[in-house]
Amino acid sequence: MISQNMKKLIEKSAGISALFTEAKKMKEQYGAENVYDFGIGNPNVKAPESINKTAIEILQQEDTIILHGYTDTAGYAEVRKKIANHLNRRFDTNFDEENIIMTVGAAGGLNVIFKVLLNPGEEVLTFAPFFSEYTAYAMNAGAVLRAVPPNLETFLPDLTALEQSITKKTKIVLINSPNNPTGVVYDESIIAEIGCILEEKQKEYGTDIYLIADEPYRELVYDGAEVPYVPDYYKNTIVAYSFSKSLSLPGDRIGYLVLPSQLEDYDEIKQGAEVATRVLGFVNAPALQQKVVAECCDELTDVAFYDGNRELLYTALQSYGYQCIKPQGAFYLFVKALEEDDEAFCQKAKQYRLLLTPAIGFGCPGYVRIAYCVSRETIEKSLPAFEALAKSYQ
Amino acid sequence: MISQNMKKLIEKSAGISALFTEAKKMKEQYGAENVYDFGIGNPNVKAPESINKTAIEILQQEDTIILHGYTDTAGYAEVRKKIANHLNRRFDTNFDEENIIMTVGAAGGLNVIFKVLLNPGEEVLTFAPFFSEYTAYAMNAGAVLRAVPPNLETFLPDLTALEQSITKKTKIVLINSPNNPTGVVYDESIIAEIGCILEEKQKEYGTDIYLIADEPYRELVYDGAEVPYVPDYYKNTIVAYSFSKSLSLPGDRIGYLVLPSQLEDYDEIKQGAEVATRVLGFVNAPALQQKVVAECCDELTDVAFYDGNRELLYTALQSYGYQCIKPQGAFYLFVKALEEDDEAFCQKAKQYRLLLTPAIGFGCPGYVRIAYCVSRETIEKSLPAFEALAKSYQ
Numbered sequence: 001m002i003s004q005n006m007k008k009l010i011e012k013s014a015g016i017s018a019l020f021t022e023a024k025k026m027k028e029q030y031g032a033e034n035v036y037d038f039g040i041g042n043p044n045v046k047a048p049e050s051i052n053k054t055a056i057e058i059l060q061q062e063d064t065i066i067l068h069g070y071t072d073t074a075g076y077a078e079v080r081k082k083i084a085n086h087l088n089r090r091f092d093t094n095f096d097e098e099n100i101i102m103t104v105g106a107a108g109g110l111n112v113i114f115k116v117l118l119n120p121g122e123e124v125l126t127f128a129p130f131f132s133e134y135t136a137y138a139m140n141a142g143a144v145l146r147a148v149p150p151n152l153e154t155f156l157p158d159l160t161a162l163e164q165s166i167t168k169k170t171k172i173v174l175i176n177s178p179n180n181p182t183g184v185v186y187d188e189s190i191i192a193e194i195g196c197i198l199e200e201k202q203k204e205y206g207t208d209i210y211l212i213a214d215e216p217y218r219e220l221v222y223d224g225a226e227v228p229y230v231p232d233y234y235k236n237t238i239v240a241y242s243f244s245k246s247l248s249l250p251g252d253r254i255g256y257l258v259l260p261s262q263l264e265d266y267d268e269i270k271q272g273a274e275v276a277t278r279v280l281g282f283v284n285a286p287a288l289q290q291k292v293v294a295e296c297c298d299e300l301t302d303v304a305f306y307d308g309n310r311e312l313l314y315t316a317l318q319s320y321g322y323q324c325i326k327p328q329g330a331f332y333l334f335v336k337a338l339e340e341d342d343e344a345f346c347q348k349a350k351q352y353r354l355l356l357t358p359a360i361g362f363g364c365p366g367y368v369r370i371a372y373c374v375s376r377e378t379i380e381k382s383l384p385a386f387e388a389l390a391k392s393y394q
Numbered sequence: 395m396i397s398q399n400m401k402k403l404i405e406k407s408a409g410i411s412a413l414f415t416e417a418k419k420m421k422e423q424y425g426a427e428n429v430y431d432f433g434i435g436n437p438n439v440k441a442p443e444s445i446n447k448t449a450i451e452i453l454q455q456e457d458t459i460i461l462h463g464y465t466d467t468a469g470y471a472e473v474r475k476k477i478a479n480h481l482n483r484r485f486d487t488n489f490d491e492e493n494i495i496m497t498v499g500a501a502g503g504l505n506v507i508f509k510v511l512l513n514p515g516e517e518v519l520t521f522a523p524f525f526s527e528y529t530a531y532a533m534n535a536g537a538v539l540r541a542v543p544p545n546l547e548t549f550l551p552d553l554t555a556l557e558q559s560i561t562k563k564t565k566i567v568l569i570n571s572p573n574n575p576t577g578v579v580y581d582e583s584i585i586a587e588i589g590c591i592l593e594e595k596q597k598e599y600g601t602d603i604y605l606i607a608d609e610p611y612r613e614l615v616y617d618g619a620e621v622p623y624v625p626d627y628y629k630n631t632i633v634a635y636s637f638s639k640s641l642s643l644p645g646d647r648i649g650y651l652v653l654p655s656q657l658e659d660y661d662e663i664k665q666g667a668e669v670a671t672r673v674l675g676f677v678n679a680p681a682l683q684q685k686v687v688a689e690c691c692d693e694l695t696d697v698a699f700y701d702g703n704r705e706l707l708y709t710a711l712q713s714y715g716y717q718c719i720k721p722q723g724a725f726y727l728f729v730k731a732l733e734e735d736d737e738a739f740c741q742k743a744k745q746y747r748l749l750l751t752p753a754i755g756f757g758c759p760g761y762v763r764i765a766y767c768v769s770r771e772t773i774e775k776s777l778p779a780f781e782a783l784a785k786s787y788q
Binding site for chain 1: 395397398400401406411434436438440441445446450453454458462463465498499501502503504505506509510530531533601602642645646658659662663664666667668669672673674676678680681682683
């Protein structure tokens with residue numbers, strides 16, 4: 001008999017599991033090229049060529065015992081140094097290897113830092129809609145995720161609602177810009193304002209509130225949008241980063257946490273992050289991947305390709321009458337479902353071989369997420385299906 | 395302010411952290427070759443040559459999008475199929491890809507299966523001495539680790555004590571053979587007897603008790619010792635495996651769970667293991683490493699090298715008057731400290747540049763663990779230091 005919590009988690013993900021199973025069946029039935037799968041954020045852009053080239057060089061040249069041995073729990077020191085220097089060049093920061101913890105992607109990093117910071121009963125506050133797994137990450141640490149309700153006009157953070165939502169129990173405010181699932185980017189004024197609110201609330205309650213910036217989509221921005229470097233705006237900021245999207249390496253499971261020295265209780269947080277990396281079973285981020293991203297962290301995926309997908313799909317969906325903001329980042333469109341029940345809408349979409357993700361799991365029912373990190377051809381071929389789906393509701 | 399639990403975990407690991415820090419300092423001061431570091435289980439035997447060769451071939455030949463993309467949560471289906479076939483050949487089992495979950499090492503696998511099975515308040519029972527991180531793994535799932543007291547004569551499981559220790563709360567019995575830290579191997583009669591006890595206790599309490607076999611050292615056995623395949627002896631057995639030791643790949647973070655179809659609630663456990671893999675932040679075991687071990691799982695590290703280390707060190711320590719059983723597996727000697735306080739003994743050993751691990755963290759105070767997965771030269775050079783240390787107590 002499995003645990004009660006796991007039963008609930010399985011039930012919660014039953015919809016998504018069913019979607020996957022059905023998608024697989026549909027692809028077998030119709031051929032993968034005739035199913036328009038916008039379900040998951042698995043990049044269709046290849047990793048830069050330097051990735052495999054660098055990995056091969058490392059495998060050929062590196063001492064085998066070092067390359068396959070346990071690394072420091074925080075990651076190889078020279079890898080962390082290179083990541084720190086990379087950040088210093090980009091953001092004019094002053095990090096060194098002591099500010100970096102290599103992680104098993106951002107998902108691993110978030111679980112590590114949640115484990116470090118959260119006491120049972122404490123709260124993680126985030127803005128709806130949000131990446132659906134955040135809820136479980138908070139639960140893993142015995143804590144609770146609470147969502148600030150969405151602003152359905154702009155999908156930007158409702159800062160008044162944030163202010164009202166923070167309580168003595170709020171230990172973490174978790175932001176994700178560029179955002180999954182909406183694609184919005186928080187500009188400097190928003191980040192600065194969040195910083196001010198948290199400073200005030202820390203004083204008001206006499207607590208530490210950590211702002212965690214989950215940034216796997218940092219580099220995927222369009223129309224010249226800028227993504228402010230969050231630690232510049234609020235002292236107690238921790239960054240969770242992943243190379244899954246910026247270098248198209250989601251299966252490699254490699255990312256890092258930035259723990260600025262200015263953090264309240266920096267020493268304990270750093271020690272805690274190492275202990276958490278061990279006891280959560282990560283032990284160290286995969287060793288070869290650490291070395292590869294240290295060499296390739298200045299590379300960038302083909303953002304123009306995603307931008308092309310965005311323009312094509314956004315323009316077409318608008319013309320068919322779908323309601324959607326134009327995203328400035330990430331690779332998702334967040335579209336109002338054409339009926340109230342987003343799950344029913346996704347079922348209907350499947351009749352047109354369109355696989356979409358209902359947003360109820362993102363804390364924003366009535367919407368769907370369309371992951372446009374697919375081939376251009378998939379988008380082109382899907383357009384008549386989107387049009388027919390829209391017409392079916394007229 | 396970090397969490398209260400993490401504070402305790404940091405305190406608990408303060409001794410080990412201090413040991414590492416001091417070891418680093420000593421190596422800088424005396425030169426690494428003049429410090430005899432028996433502290434951690436980081437194999438000194440190189441990974442088989444086929445590992446790097448296979449990794450390079452995969453990087454050169456595999457479709458980049460597949461190789462670096464998310465894999466199925468359980469791992470690539472063809473990788474799981476190959477692992478299943480490998481097990482079927484070795485153990486005359488009948489597994490297929492549905493019985494295998496690829497994991498981030500055995501540490502990742504144990505955290506996954508604990509998350510699936512354990513309700514808050516339930517108990518994991520294991521035999522002292524035990525790998526120190528098990529305590530935290532149980533805590534991660536809101537559960538508690540309890541230890542069956544050690545048999546200080548043989549360090550084999552005390553089965554009467556096991557029988558008496560099982561309660562209605564016992565959800566998991568966790569065994570680790572070949573054992574870290576003692577090197578003992580449980581023979582067929584022991585495994586069969588454990589199976590009988592658990593069958594009886596399941597009936598007595600009307601509960602499911604899962605036997606989890608943590609087997610990173612399965613292949614590291616000497617003197618013809620045999621390691622029974624545990625699922626053959628008890629229906630509700632789950633195996634956690636890692637390639638860290640058998641292929642010298644601890645930094646690669648790759649292993650798997652075996653979920654036999656005969657498990658009570660197999661379907662839910664399998665679904666749960668996939669959900670846990672996602673929500674704990676592993677997402678999938680590193681993709682390249684999955685493909686590498688699928689090709690190389692029939693390879694084996696140089697067991698004879700470890701055997702040579704074992705004979706040399708065991709014989710020498712005996713002659714200096716240390717008390718220790720002769721291990722049949724893994725790469726550890728478990729030695730009685732020459733004073734009551736094992737931590738004080740390890741401090742004393744440092745004066746002779748010997749780095750040992752106190753066994754208090756393994757639930758067996760008064761002993762130390764010596765990891766002999768080091769170079770032959772390190773062992774040879776360390777012998778006079780062990781002798782001098784023994785003499786200092788006469």
